[in-house]
Amino acid sequence: MNRLGRMLLCLAAVMLLAVPALAQEQKVRWKLAMSWTSTLEPLSQAGPWLAQMVSDMTDGNFEIRFEGAEKHKAALGDLLDMVRGGQFEMGHSASYYWKGKDVTTTFFTTAPFDMTAAEQYGWYYYGGGLELMQKVYSKFDVYSFPGGNTGVQMGGWFRKEITSLDDLKGLKMRIPGLAGEVFAKLGVNVTNIAPGELYTALDRGTIDALEWVGPGMDIKMGFHKITPYYYAGWQEPASELQFLVNKAAFDKLPKSYQTVLTTAMQAIALKMTAANFEANARAWEQMKAELPTINMMIFPEPVLKAMKAASDEVLEGYAAENAEFKEVYESRKAYLVTARPWTKVSEQYYLETADVVSE
Template sequence: MKKITQTLVILMLTAFVTTTAGWFSDDNNQKQIKQQNFKVYTLKLAETWPSNFPIFGDAVKKAVKLAFDMSNGRLVIKIDSKNKHKAPLGIFDMVKSGQYDLGHSSSYYWKGKDINTLFFTSMPFGMTANEQHAWFEYGGGQELMDKVYAKHGLRSIIGGNTGNQMGGWFQEEINSIEDLQGLKMRIPGFAGEIIAKVGAKPTNIPAGELYTALDRGTINALEWVGPSLDLRMGFHKIAPYYYTGWHEPGSEMQFLINLKKFNALPKDLQAILITSMKLAAYDMLARSNHESAKNWASMKKDYPNIKIKTFPKSVFDKLRAANKKLLTKLAANNSLSKEIIQSQKNYLKKARAWTAISDQAYLNSQTQ
């Protein structure tokens, strides 16, 4: 009897190991789902980026895989890149209309749809990535973003941060504010409003068209991200001056969600979807820092002709003055803008005091 019992236990353990091994095998996921009679929910996602675009596109793929794995295959998300839908800056409308259930892009692209969307990517002279994430999660930022997007039938969730972005690639050196007069530059968001105020001519161009636009003189300068993505784009070949940042100290991408579709999902899948997006977002910040550090070292070694510059104080003074004036005007004309601006201002004051005595003090100590 004892031998029979031992044999049965061994057979049961073997069956369990075989079953679970098959379940966690990608090749067998769909087969196991069918055998369990799960209802599968399939969502369509449109992204601003081209197929296999590094870091940004990788964050989307990670969120999709996390959602699939955590739901045991009940939540399937299919990605359409800009190569397929042909509308890289049309994500807002496509998700709002229900053509797509989800999107991945940047909130400040939609300022023409709703001026209050531009505050949730990054603001010039504003919060760093760490400060901004704290504001989103604990300082009321997510609630304000919900307030802005809900009236469009949408929800926006953090979609991955680039960290502090570089100020851009310039074909000519910037020595004074006069050098920005008439300068044609690809720069989106509120920063575009600021440089327009000081005499430049901002424009917004999708990623895949940037090099050609700079090479052909359609623009004279551009900002993209930083070493994590810029080096592979080849901008240094035609614009040797690389300026440090001021305009996007912590640029957050976004996952857009059609609220009607989201509310139709079971509660557990709603939680899994949001969790997958946030995990992918935080991973993108780590990846961005890693790639920028790696590419910065490579750039300094392999491309010594790149000239690293910082705008003169006189230029920063003009940019800050323009920023202050524009924010004051926005707050006066729109009550929700005023609420968001005040929230960010208050949180930055609190968070920056701690950043100064923690990270900044530590970094300063390393140069002594």
């Protein structure tokens, strides 16, 4: 072997030995679909936040590209199937969008007259909530993780004040989900109208009322300019967003990347909750400035009590025919028995105290 031959052999040996060391940095390319368009802040920040964190933690080796609804064009409820099928390894969405496929999933967002955000995080981490969520989602071959909370969603915009149960009879209202079922029981004519047509429908009186989200989202729709009655929420006291992850894709990741991902999602849940708080607080301030006569109303006591009774009836109905629904429902009710008395003497008493001193 001549000198050049020896050098080449040596170089080959160097490369052979160096490559496994470099290969420890496993390259992973994933795609995440969001239920929101890329401009619907703060919800749409889930994608870029996750992509940046995960990339930074892995020196760019674990890359997550994200798509908003304007690109993948799938309906809200189809996101679960896209992640299940592996077209996207991940999604950012809300669990109650596939109520039609599996009604139990609604609980992982929120339910009428149910927990506040703090209570619900207590349930997720210490009341068996995370375990129940994985159990329910295992049939879809995906994992689900908390993805930030929107806080209390408002009860909706009404053209006229609701003074009694009679005012609900025959009222035409756009309100989806469990809350729609509850209102239907109280005689409301529950309708479905495309988001783009809502403003006109409300303005022209084609509908009498609608529920959208909360100030942060509602302000973009302009409802406050045409409807003076804004009702406090009861139907979604703490809507949790979620990350969905394809089970097979997650299980194949190196353990370090699995923890990178779960840690990033948990960190984002905190910031997303703060982002929603901020957006709602700023928008509520702006709405009041633009429309000083805006009325934030609480439904009258007989209406609230009828809504609670109808809500119990709806939930008990599902529980009677669906053992898994019953299991999650009872787990949440049990946690609330422990949680709410504490919420009351801590947060609620403090807010009442603050009211007294600000008078």
